[in-house]
Amino acid sequence: MSTKLSGPRSTRTSGRGPVGSGLPRTVRSHVPITATGLVVKVVLLGLVAGIAIWAAFPLVEAGKWVGLALLAATTAGLFYLYLTPRHIPAKYLLPGTVFLIAFQVFPVLYTASTAFTNFGDGHRGSKDDAIVAIQSSSVQQVPGSTEYTLSVASEGDPVTGPLVFLVTDPATGAVSAGDAGGLRRLDAADVTVAPGGKVTAADGYTVLTFGQASTRSQEITDLVVPTAGGALRSSGLSRAYEGRAIRAYDAGCDCITDRESGRTWTADEKAGSFVAADGERLAQGWKVNVGGENFSRVLTDPNISGPFFGTLLWNFAFATGSTGLTFLLGMAIALALHSPRMRGTNLYRVLLILPYAMPSFAMLLVWRDMFNTDFGLINNLFGLGVDWFGQDWSARATVLLVQLWLGYPYMFLVATGALQAIPRELTEATSVDGASPWQSFRAVTLPLLLVALAPLLIASFAYNFNNINAIWLTTEGGPFPADNPRNGATDLLITYTYRLAFGAQGAEFGTAAAVSIFIFAIVATVSAISFRSTRKQEEVYS
Amino acid sequence: MTTHADAPAVNRNATGRRRHRWLAQVGWRHVVGALAVAFSLFPILFVLSAALNPLGTLSSTALVPTGGVSFENFANLFEDTAFGRWFVNSLLIAGLASLVSIFLSSLAAYAFSRMRFAGRRVGLLTLLLIQMFPQFLAIVAIFLIFTTVTDLWPAIGFNTPWGLFLLYMGGALGVNTWLMKGFFDTLPRELDESATMDGASHAQVFLRIMLPLVAPILAVTALLSFIGTINEFMIANVFLTNTESKTLAVGMFGLVAGERNNNFGMFAAGTLLTAIPTVLVFQLLQRYIVSGLTAGAVKG
Numbered sequence: 001m002s003t004k005l006s007g008p009r010s011t012r013t014s015g016r017g018p019v020g021s022g023l024p025r026t027v028r029s030h031v032p033i034t035a036t037g038l039v040v041k042v043v044l045l046g047l048v049a050g051i052a053i054w055a056a057f058p059l060v061e062a063g064k065w066v067g068l069a070l071l072a073a074t075t076a077g078l079f080y081l082y083l084t085p086r087h088i089p090a091k092y093l094l095p096g097t098v099f100l101i102a103f104q105v106f107p108v109l110y111t112a113s114t115a116f117t118n119f120g121d122g123h124r125g126s127k128d129d130a131i132v133a134i135q136s137s138s139v140q141q142v143p144g145s146t147e148y149t150l151s152v153a154s155e156g157d158p159v160t161g162p163l164v165f166l167v168t169d170p171a172t173g174a175v176s177a178g179d180a181g182g183l184r185r186l187d188a189a190d191v192t193v194a195p196g197g198k199v200t201a202a203d204g205y206t207v208l209t210f211g212q213a214s215t216r217s218q219e220i221t222d223l224v225v226p227t228a229g230g231a232l233r234s235s236g237l238s239r240a241y242e243g244r245a246i247r248a249y250d251a252g253c254d255c256i257t258d259r260e261s262g263r264t265w266t267a268d269e270k271a272g273s274f275v276a277a278d279g280e281r282l283a284q285g286w287k288v289n290v291g292g293e294n295f296s297r298v299l300t301d302p303n304i305s306g307p308f309f310g311t312l313l314w315n316f317a318f319a320t321g322s323t324g325l326t327f328l329l330g331m332a333i334a335l336a337l338h339s340p341r342m343r344g345t346n347l348y349r350v351l352l353i354l355p356y357a358m359p360s361f362a363m364l365l366v367w368r369d370m371f372n373t374d375f376g377l378i379n380n381l382f383g384l385g386v387d388w389f390g391q392d393w394s395a396r397a398t399v400l401l402v403q404l405w406l407g408y409p410y411m412f413l414v415a416t417g418a419l420q421a422i423p424r425e426l427t428e429a430t431s432v433d434g435a436s437p438w439q440s441f442r443a444v445t446l447p448l449l450l451v452a453l454a455p456l457l458i459a460s461f462a463y464n465f466n467n468i469n470a471i472w473l474t475t476e477g478g479p480f481p482a483d484n485p486r487n488g489a490t491d492l493l494i495t496y497t498y499r500l501a502f503g504a505q506g507a508e509f510g511t512a513a514a515v516s517i518f519i520f521a522i523v524a525t526v527s528a529i530s531f532r533s534t535r536k537q538e539e540v541y542s
Numbered sequence: 543m544t545t546h547a548d549a550p551a552v553n554r555n556a557t558g559r560r561r562h563r564w565l566a567q568v569g570w571r572h573v574v575g576a577l578a579v580a581f582s583l584f585p586i587l588f589v590l591s592a593a594l595n596p597l598g599t600l601s602s603t604a605l606v607p608t609g610g611v612s613f614e615n616f617a618n619l620f621e622d623t624a625f626g627r628w629f630v631n632s633l634l635i636a637g638l639a640s641l642v643s644i645f646l647s648s649l650a651a652y653a654f655s656r657m658r659f660a661g662r663r664v665g666l667l668t669l670l671l672i673q674m675f676p677q678f679l680a681i682v683a684i685f686l687i688f689t690t691v692t693d694l695w696p697a698i699g700f701n702t703p704w705g706l707f708l709l710y711m712g713g714a715l716g717v718n719t720w721l722m723k724g725f726f727d728t729l730p731r732e733l734d735e736s737a738t739m740d741g742a743s744h745a746q747v748f749l750r751i752m753l754p755l756v757a758p759i760l761a762v763t764a765l766l767s768f769i770g771t772i773n774e775f776m777i778a779n780v781f782l783t784n785t786e787s788k789t790l791a792v793g794m795f796g797l798v799a800g801e802r803n804n805n806f807g808m809f810a811a812g813t814l815l816t817a818i819p820t821v822l823v824f825q826l827l828q829r830y831i832v833s834g835l836t837a838g839a840v841k842g
Contacts, residue, residue, distance in 0.1 A: 058694040
């Protein structure tokens with residue numbers, strides 16, 4: 001058959017191997033090339049080339065050679081794959097896989113590697129960054145410091161743009177622009193200097209008005225411009241001084257010394273901080289590898305492990321509760337409406353799945369507001385004054401109720417579908433044999449339903465285990481115990497992680513990543529066990 | 543005489559019994575249905591009432607509008623906030639994301655279902671495992687990665703729909719491939735084999751034969767992905783900080799984050815408008831949905 005159907009290509013490929021075992025090779029043996037197919041291929045590959053070229057320019061400009069090599073290799077790989085007649089499965093798998101690797105696998109691996117570091121507030125950059133930060137933040141005005149006339153400016157938007165100090169040297173009248181990167185001399189032609197030395201306009205910068213500057217005064221106070229002899233800091237909004245760093249790094253002893261008090265802080269490479277003899281640490285440290293410390297801290301530090309296991313327990317209860325309750329209610333209603341004598345089932349169905357069509361993020365907020373103590377509908381309606389989200393158990397029950405409302409239409413829908421797929425003869429046969437409706441439900445309907453819906457129930461469990469919206473948009477994890485603002489009664493592991501990473505307590509990316517790994521391990525284990533126990537799944541692997 | 547008197551009594555008994563039987567077999571089903579409908583609808587009724595409440599505050603909203611009806615909240619929504627913009631952003635991102643993601647995962651599902659190659663089983667298990675790791679858990683890494691991306695290519699960085707779209711595509715394979723593969727597996731192999739005999743290429747088999755046959759599952763995954771994307775809040779909230787680039791979820795959260803009581807009417811109006819695209823997509827795909835959901839369910 002291949003000689004009759006195939007074009008010139010097949011003579012080349014068919015000689016390469018035995019034809020017929022497995023689909024890919026059969027397909028390869030006669031690849032008819034249609035004009036449309038060719039045009040689509042050329043257009044798509046052209047698009048790929050275009051995107052690659054567009055993406056290459058900024059990489060070249062920034063000198064990111066590794067990124068450029070990666071881009072070139074990916075593009076070359078794509079071209080090879082779609083021009084060769086071989087590797088047919090890869091042609092189908094690659095498009096999704098590229099996205100998967102770039103935006104899912106890579107971030108996950110990045111997270112995993114972060115879990116072994118102390119990355120977070122105070123431990124963000126390298127040791128050199130930390131030394132620069134310590135030295136420049138210790139700058140103080142000393143007798144004889146040079147005083148400059150200062151104008152505060154910004155690059156771009158005066159409210160959000162990065163701040164720049166425009167300073168005029170009192171001796172020479174030269175104007176320089178300075179930011180955290182250092183001081184640069186500006187061309188005299190580009191700036192307008194008022195009598196007295198204050199810069200009123202400069203090319204490329206927006207000079208802030210007094211009002212604009214005073215709203216950003218904290219940022220202005222914090223801005224330190226490193227200079228050769230120390231650093232430049234502001235003193236008020238119109239003067240700056242070049243001060244001397246009180247603390248200096250000495251490579252000989254690998255320590256920081258304070259010139260005034262004489263104290264020394266020695267570098268601790270394990271902790272990524274400078275530590276004094278009495279154990280005091282400087283706030284600015286650097287990122288180091290801490291090995292398994294984050295993991296052991298989660299398990300052994302009583303401040304973390306106590307709430308962690310409580311949260312884990314509630315997390316399981318929440319996921320099981322949400323999945324189980326929605327399934328039970330959805331199935332019960334599906335059973336009730338599933339009768340040949342029942343009229344109007346379509347109307348019921350349309351009305352019942354309305355919650356599923358409503359935007360869930362908005363409805364979560366609506367439920368939150370319905371349970372509001374002061375203005376909420378529930379309290380208004382029943383004349384109560386209950387602080388629903390104020391007590392542990394009422395908050396938990398409320399969250400579960402909201403989940404029930406959001407989730408049961410879906411379960412109702414799938415249970416209805418599964419019920420319709422169960423042959424009526426089966427239940428009829430049991431009733432002929434004298435079984436009660438309950439017996440026939442227990443013995444016939446329920447097992448068949450569970451076989452059909454088990455994969456969905458597992459998926460629902462896995463989803464609810466990390467259902468961050470359900471908690472964050474209602475209770476935000478609260479109520480919190482008075483002594484521990486980190487971990488609330490309705491916190492799931494994922495909301496707890498989010499608070500660790502981005503919370504008001506300061507960022508602890510390392511610990512947060514370690515908790516993420518724990519969550520991943522727990523969910524993967526639970527799912528693996530349940531998938532293994534559903535016999536159905538094994539079939540799919542075949 | 544007695545026969546005359548008995549007849550209606552028997553009759554009455556019969557109707558009574560029939561009514562009793564109707565109640566036992568069908569009537570209670572309507573009671574359950576009505577109760578369920580009431581549970582489903584009362585929060586929606588509350589939202590409707592809040593949206594039409596001329597005062598527009600949470601505290602003045604009852605289950606049914608008592609203080610008159612007005613469309614002021616809707617007008618305010620468009621005048622005072624960038625709601626129109628958010629709406630367009632959300633539709634664009636959710637529409638594009640659901641279309642592209644079902645295309646990507648149907649490509650992969652076709653390969654997994656119809657082809658045998660080295661690493662197939664490992665690939666399937668890897669997908670299952672990756673799916674367990676919600677993208678949000680890696681938010682710190684994503685944030686750092688996109689900080690670099692924003693520096694290099696501002697067009698796909700923070701505050702752009704494209705960056706968010708790319709990020710959502712990272713999760714496309716994990717979520718839907720298994721569901722679709724299960725559905726592809728139910729199609730008889732003879733179909734594509736005979737097409738191959740007739741000289742169709744693998745691409746033609748996929749596009750002309752397989753895709754039309756799996757329309758129900760495509761509809762379901764498109765709908766699920768659309769709903770999922772439009773409701774996605776946490777990642778979008780980190781990503782989009784400009785008023786103009788926000789999606790509905792991020793923008794509307796901002797409405798009630800600070801002024802919980804006062805903006806509630808506007809928020810409710812926005813909720814109703816947000817439901818419209820979902821309901822439309824639902825209606826459009828309705829005939830596929832029940833069959834698609836359960837077919838996918840049975841096969842896993």
